[in-house]
Amino acid sequence: MKRDFLAITDFSKEEIEEVFKLASDMKGRKIEPKPLEGKSVACIFHKSSLRTRVSFEVGISQLGGGSLYITKNEIELGKRESIYDAAKCLSRYVGMIVIRTFSHKDVEDLARHADVPVINALTDLLHPCQVLGDIFSVIEKKGKVDDLTVAYLGDGNNVTNSWLVASTVFPFELRIGTAPGLEPNKEIFENAKKANISKIVLTHDPQEAIKDADVVYTDVWASMGQKDLVEEREKLLRDFQINQKLLSYAKKDCLVMHCLPAERGREITDEVMDGPNSIVFDQAENRLHIQKAIMVKVLS
Numbered sequence: 001m002k003r004d005f006l007a008i009t010d011f012s013k014e015e016i017e018e019v020f021k022l023a024s025d026m027k028g029r030k031i032e033p034k035p036l037e038g039k040s041v042a043c044i045f046h047k048s049s050l051r052t053r054v055s056f057e058v059g060i061s062q063l064g065g066g067s068l069y070i071t072k073n074e075i076e077l078g079k080r081e082s083i084y085d086a087a088k089c090l091s092r093y094v095g096m097i098v099i100r101t102f103s104h105k106d107v108e109d110l111a112r113h114a115d116v117p118v119i120n121a122l123t124d125l126l127h128p129c130q131v132l133g134d135i136f137s138v139i140e141k142k143g144k145v146d147d148l149t150v151a152y153l154g155d156g157n158n159v160t161n162s163w164l165v166a167s168t169v170f171p172f173e174l175r176i177g178t179a180p181g182l183e184p185n186k187e188i189f190e191n192a193k194k195a196n197i198s199k200i201v202l203t204h205d206p207q208e209a210i211k212d213a214d215v216v217y218t219d220v221w222a223s224m225g226q227k228d229l230v231e232e233r234e235k236l237l238r239d240f241q242i243n244q245k246l247l248s249y250a251k252k253d254c255l256v257m258h259c260l261p262a263e264r265g266r267e268i269t270d271e272v273m274d275g276p277n278s279i280v281f282d283q284a285e286n287r288l289h290i291q292k293a294i295m296v297k298v299l300s
């Protein structure tokens with residue numbers, strides 16, 4: 001049966017550990033598998049992307065395959081033709097589909113009808129490649145993620161939702177600090193609490209969220225598709241900006257993380273982003289290694 005990667009829980013914990021090992025080996029150039037030799041990968045992007053697009057395309061080339069960058073001018077799911085028809089045709093040409101779009105359901109439908117693996121490169125609901133790479137980065141820097149305190153401050157979005165999904169696999173404390181009305185997806189939040197693997201805290205108090213945290217994470221206050229809300233969000237989230245003063249409540253050796261792109265001066269200051277705790281560019285680099293490992297895993 002073909003495998004997809006639409007959410008972190010599409011892999012078991014053991015499989016995630018295998019993915020981490022593979023990513024680490026590939027990063028250290030201990031192994032250079034070429035499972036994409038002779039294969040093409042359709043990379044469908046309906047939203048902008050620097051990191052995800054470039055790291056996927058470079059990763060595909062390093063794994064021996066060829067990538068096709070496809071925008072909504074070529075494929076607009078469900079508009080020019082049905083998702084079913086697009087999935088069936090693409091499956092006759094390519095060995096894998098990577099997709100970034102708005103609706104998570106469209107990606108689920110594409111995966112259901114495609115005969116080749118589908119990888120979620122971000123939807124409005126989830127960004128699993130990002131957070132799997134982030135956990136890999138935390139383990140690389142801290143030796144573990146288990147039992148750490150991860151404070152996510154800002155808008156409850158696709159990245160926050162993916163951290164909640166990750167909290168059902170790894171045991172850590174996830175503290176989400178956001179303004180009323182900007183909480184993450186309710187169902188994903190309730191499921192994470194119910195899973196009872198990690199301690200989940202939701203607070204509207206930024207200091208309570210960040211206090212003694214090992215990892216301090218933020219993301220843009222208005223995601224792609226919501227940029228018209230940025231001024232309104234700025235008013236709501238002002239107190240959640242990661243600046244030196246707020247950071248002083250976290251552990252001294254905490255990791256500062258941001259999936260990027262950052263709106264410097266808004267959700268994070270230059271001082272913090274360029275400061276000694278920041279690992280944002282290591283985090284960005286690890287997208288390449290983790291996605292190569294995810295591709296190898298879904299094809300194996």
Ligand code: CP
Nearest residue numbers: 049050051052259260
């Ligand atoms: N973090 C991330 O996914 O970046 P891009 O939107 O540039 O791909």
Ligand code: NVA
Nearest residue numbers: 157219223224259260
């Ligand atoms: N939450 C952001 C993440 C970008 C990588 C967005 O969806 O725009």
